[in-house]
Amino acid sequence: MREELSRQGKVPNYRRWLIAGTVLVLLIVGGLLWYQANQHKIAEKRLQTALEYKASGRYAEAFDALQSLYKDYPQFATTPKALIESGEILELYLGRYDDALLTYLLLLRDFPDHLFVSDVERRIADLYKYRLENCSQAIAVYQRILDHNEDDGDRLQYEVADCYFQLNNFEQARIEFESLQKKYPQSDQLAEVQFRIAVTYALEGQLPEAEASYRMVAQSWPEHPYALEARFGLAAVLEEQERLLEARDELLSLQGVYHNQGTLEQKREQIQARIDKKKKAI
Numbered sequence: 633m634r635e636e637l638s639r640q641g642k643v644p645n646y647r648r649w650l651i652a653g654t655v656l657v658l659l660i661v662g663g664l665l666w667y668q669a670n671q672h673k674i675a676e677k678r679l680q681t682a683l684e685y686k687a688s689g690r691y692a693e694a695f696d697a698l699q700s701l702y703k704d705y706p707q708f709a710t711t712p713k714a715l716i717e718s719g720e721i722l723e724l725y726l727g728r729y730d731d732a733l734l735t736y737l738l739l740l741r742d743f744p745d746h747l748f749v750s751d752v753e754r755r756i757a758d759l760y761k762y763r764l765e766n767c768s769q770a771i772a773v774y775q776r777i778l779d780h781n782e783d784d785g786d787r788l789q790y791e792v793a794d795c796y797f798q799l800n801n802f803e804q805a806r807i808e809f810e811s812l813q814k815k816y817p818q819s820d821q822l823a824e825v826q827f828r829i830a831v832t833y834a835l836e837g838q839l840p841e842a843e844a845s846y847r848m849v850a851q852s853w854p855e856h857p858y859a860l861e862a863r864f865g866l867a868a869v870l871e872e873q874e875r876l877l878e879a880r881d882e883l884l885s886l887q888g889v890y891h892n893q894g895t896l897e898q899k900r901e902q903i904q905a906r907i908d909k910k911k912k913a914i
Contacts, residue, residue, distance in 0.1 A: 675701060675710045686717065691725040712746045715739040719755065729763040753777050757791065767795035786816035790825070802832040823853040827862050834869055842869045860890050867899070876907050 678701050685694035698718040702711055715735055722732035736752050736759070743749070753773060760770035774792045778785060793808030809825045809832075819825075830845030846869060849862035863886055870879035883900040890896045 671705070672708065672710075675705045675708045679710045679714060682714070683717065686721060691721050695721045695726065706742070712739060712743045712748050715742075716748050716752060719752075723755070723759065723763070729759060733759050733764070750777070750781060750783075754788075761791065761795060767798050771795045786812055786819035786821055789815065790821055793825075793828070797828065797832070802835050806832040823849055823856040823858045826852070827858045827865070830862065830865060834865065839869050839873050843873075857891075860886065864890060864896070864899075867903075871903055871906075876903055876910070879903050880907065 678697065682694050682697035682701065685691075685697060695718055698714045698721070701714045702718070705711055716739060719732045719735035719739070722728040722735060733756060736756050739746070739752055740749060740756075754777060757770050757773035757777065760766045760773060771792055774788050774795070778788050778792070789808060789812040793805050793812060796802075796805035796808055806829055809829050812819065812825055813822060826845060826849045830842050830849065833839075833842035833845055843866060846862040846866035849856075850859045850866070853859050863882055867879045867882040867886075870876075870882060880900060880903045883896060883903065886896055887893070
């Protein structure tokens with residue numbers, strides 16, 4: 633029978649099914665092999681498309697494309713870039729700060745040794761401080777960065793000190809500012825740091841220390857903008873110590889050079905009124 637069918641050029645149904653199935657399997661296997669061989673190219677192309685969305689201001693579409701890329705290729709070379717771009721879009725363009733934080737933390741968890749890590753840690757610290765107003769968490773992250781990275785250390789140390797200041801822990805803020813002075817004597821922030829030290833003393837009512845610190849700013853960095861602020865602060869400290877004539881004279885010396893002449897004149901008039909009142913009392 634089979635020989636007869638063969639002579640007639642006919643193929644049984646089961647053989648046709650077998651051939652068709654084999655062809656289908658070969659097509660599937662071939663497709664999978666092609667897909668695996670080209671996954672990196674596909675992922676890179678999808679990343680570029682997402683970045684084009686971002687560049688054209690289509691931020692929601694860009695974010696969706698990047699998130700889809702991360703889900704489809706969680707361990708590819710494109711993934712860290714997709715995550716950091718996602719975090720940036722959430723933070724800078726969509727205002728979804730909590731989601732941005734989670735995205736950055738996800739990147740640190742999955743790619744702890746990636747070259748993006750240092751930059752991402754700083755973004756996390758800045759997010760805590762400037763967007764989420766969580767200075768306690770920001771301090772922990774800034775300090776962790778400082779412990780293993782000296783690059784831009786004075787800026788990071790300043791952020792730690794400023795966080796303590798915002799938490800109204802003026803004593804610890806002063807300690808951190810003084811630490812910056814000792815560790816980074818060439819920092820271009822020293823004038824501002826000394827000014828902030830003076831402010832912490834003034835806020836704590838330590839007036840002689842505040843006076844000395846304000847004078848140090850004015851004397852050590854006379855051309856720096858903070859020198860003018862220090863002289864204005866010095867006048868306030870002198871007034872609090874009832875040294876009204878000295879305070880008035882300090883304000884008079886700022887006429888024409890202080891950036892806010894209205895505030896300066898108002899303060900001078902207040903002190904002059906107190907001087908006149910004292911004279912009448914005598």
